[in-house]
Amino acid sequence: MLEFFTRLNDHNLPYPDTIHPIIVHFVIAMVLFAFICDVIGYFTSNHRLFEVSWWNMFLATIAIFVAIIFGQFEAGLAKPYALAKSVLSMHTLIGWSLSGIIAAITAWRYVIRLRNPYRLPIAYLGMGLVLAVIVGMQVYLGDQLVWVYGLHTVPVVEAVKDGILR
Structure with a gap:
């Protein structure tokens, strides 16, 4: 069984496909949906939307740390070539920064919710x-890593292994 986890597949991963994008799409959706709920709730005075927003931010705060863990792991296995390294570095820096920003905004939101939930x-x-x-901006950088630089795609993984990309 240990052999299964130590072998890398065609995507250079120990599991069938990347997990980071799956989790991070939940974070993206929750953060953006929370903002939309806040804006609509603010202008319509519908305080129930504030509750929806709060729970979305709370869950996004937890999920972003899980996304970062998988992102760091998968970035290490990607063996990025020179052209992709600067985009991957910026994506990593903004990702870690976003975890702190989202946690801080969620904490602020918690205080607001305690003082006046309406x-x-x-x-x-x-x-x-x-x-x-x-x-x-983070979505744009992540899209570049997949769709422009092809990290964890079979042709790019093979090109890196064959020494074509450095």
Whole structure:
């Protein structure tokens, strides 16, 4: 059984496909949906949307750390070539930064929720917009790693193993 976990497949992974993108798509969806719920709740005075937003941010805070763990593991197995390294480094830096930003915003949201669950300060919505923009930048970098540089795709993995890409 240990042999199964130590062997790498055609994608240079010990399991069938990348897990990081699966988890990170949940984080992206939860953060953006939380922001949308906050904006709609703010303008319609529908405080139930604030509760939806709170739980989305809470779960996103947990999920981003799981996504980072798998991202770090899979990035190490990717054996990135020179052209992809700068994008991967920036993606990693922003990912770790986002974990702290999301945790801080969620903590702020918790305090807001305790004080008055029926209102949100406009500053919180502004920070939500900033967070949405940072998440958008991170999505762009992640898309580049897969669709432009082909990390963990079979042709790129083979090219790196054969020494064609360095």
